[in-house]
Amino acid sequence: MKTKFPVILITAYTAFIIFSLAFGYQPGKDIGTNFLSFTLSMLKILPGAFILIGLFQVWVSRERVEKHLGENSSIMSFLWVLLLAGTTVGGLYVAFPVAWALHEKGARLQVVLAYVGFAAVCRIPMIIFEASFMGVKFTLVRLLVSIPLVVISSVLLGRYLKAGNWKMISPD
Amino acid sequence: MFFYSVTVILLLTSFFADRKKTIRALKIAWRKFSNILPMFIVMLVLVSVSLYLLPQELIREYLGEEDLLKGMGIAMLVGSIALMPGFIVFPLCGILREQGVPYMVLSGFTTTLMMVGLVTLPVEKAYFGMKTALIRNGIGLIIAVIVAFATGLVFAEVMQ
Numbered sequence: 001m002k003t004k005f006p007v008i009l010i011t012a013y014t015a016f017i018i019f020s021l022a023f024g025y026q027p028g029k030d031i032g033t034n035f036l037s038f039t040l041s042m043l044k045i046l047p048g049a050f051i052l053i054g055l056f057q058v059w060v061s062r063e064r065v066e067k068h069l070g071e072n073s074s075i076m077s078f079l080w081v082l083l084l085a086g087t088t089v090g091g092l093y094v095a096f097p098v099a100w101a102l103h104e105k106g107a108r109l110q111v112v113l114a115y116v117g118f119a120a121v122c123r124i125p126m127i128i129f130e131a132s133f134m135g136v137k138f139t140l141v142r143l144l145v146s147i148p149l150v151v152i153s154s155v156l157l158g159r160y161l162k163a164g165n166w167k168m169i170s171p172d
Numbered sequence: 173m174f175f176y177s178v179t180v181i182l183l184l185t186s187f188f189a190d191r192k193k194t195i196r197a198l199k200i201a202w203r204k205f206s207n208i209l210p211m212f213i214v215m216l217v218l219v220s221v222s223l224y225l226l227p228q229e230l231i232r233e234y235l236g237e238e239d240l241l242k243g244m245g246i247a248m249l250v251g252s253i254a255l256m257p258g259f260i261v262f263p264l265c266g267i268l269r270e271q272g273v274p275y276m277v278l279s280g281f282t283t284t285l286m287m288v289g290l291v292t293l294p295v296e297k298a299y300f301g302m303k304t305a306l307i308r309n310g311i312g313l314i315i316a317v318i319v320a321f322a323t324g325l326v327f328a329e330v331m332q
Contacts, residue, residue, distance in 0.1 A: 035220035048179040054201030126258040133262040
């Protein structure tokens with residue numbers, strides 16, 4: 001399944017920005033600036049992330065992923081995705097395509113969901129930044145509470161979805 | 173940038189090891205990227221609007237709410253809607269802390285920012301489907317509440 005291009009939304013948005021620029025409508029100009037700055041910061045990350053996903057696809061065998069993260073993998077599988085999530089850059093929007101690539105190679109749903117959760121809460125650069133502004137205690141509490149909750153909720157949600165024969169959609 | 177150094181080194185290693193495989197990897201990368209691109213654009217549109225509607229000054233004002241529970245509710249609502257990079261969020265939280273905003277409000281705010289994403293929903297939906305995406309975000313919200321209360325306990329903010 002291909003994601004459809006949201007023509008109407010994009011057209012209306014573009015028209016709004018052009019209109020704002022032409023007539024000096026400040027909120028529109030601000031929104032346009034936001035769009036530009038966020039696009040730039042995302043473009044710094046996305047190409048690299050997708051290249052790594054491509055390399056992962058061709059170099060890592062399905063057997064290997066299945067052995068460590070698949071249906072019969074041990075509790076260690078959660079530790080592997082925790083480490084992978086720690087090194088994930090950007091944010092959730094990078095974690096989703098990575099999660100899909102893992103699932104495509106045979107990682108079980110519980111582990112994939114846990115990866116997404118971990119990528120949200122324990123990316124290492126973010127943790128260092130957080131601890132330096134908020135203190136180590138603040139960061140430790142957050143991590144020690146959220147990591148087990150991510151594991152528990154991922155296992156439960158994974159089981160629930162599997163029971164309903166749910167399949168992850170391929171956007172490509 | 174460290175991330176790109178790693179990517180380039182891996183790409184070059186791959187290229188020298190197997191040229192064909194590397195080209196295939198790049199093709200896969202492009203196909204995957206271009207297929208999800210429309211949803212990324214929708215996300216950017218939503219981000220640009222949400223940043224306008226919730227500028228930092230407003231967030232500072234909202235989170236400075238006196239009532240603890242009300243402050244937490246607002247923090248988590250804002251955290252669920254907004255999408256902010258860490259290099260903006262944590263300095264902002266540092267300032268808010270100095271202004272006397274409780275740690276638990278701030279942890280509710282940062283955890284929802286990390287786990288719950290209204291603006292990333294278009295991208296998430298493309299991979300997980302709307303229903304699962306909503307459940308996952310709902311779980312994120314619950315986890316954020318628990319994390320916030322745990323923070324409140326550790327920093328002795330809820331015991332009075």
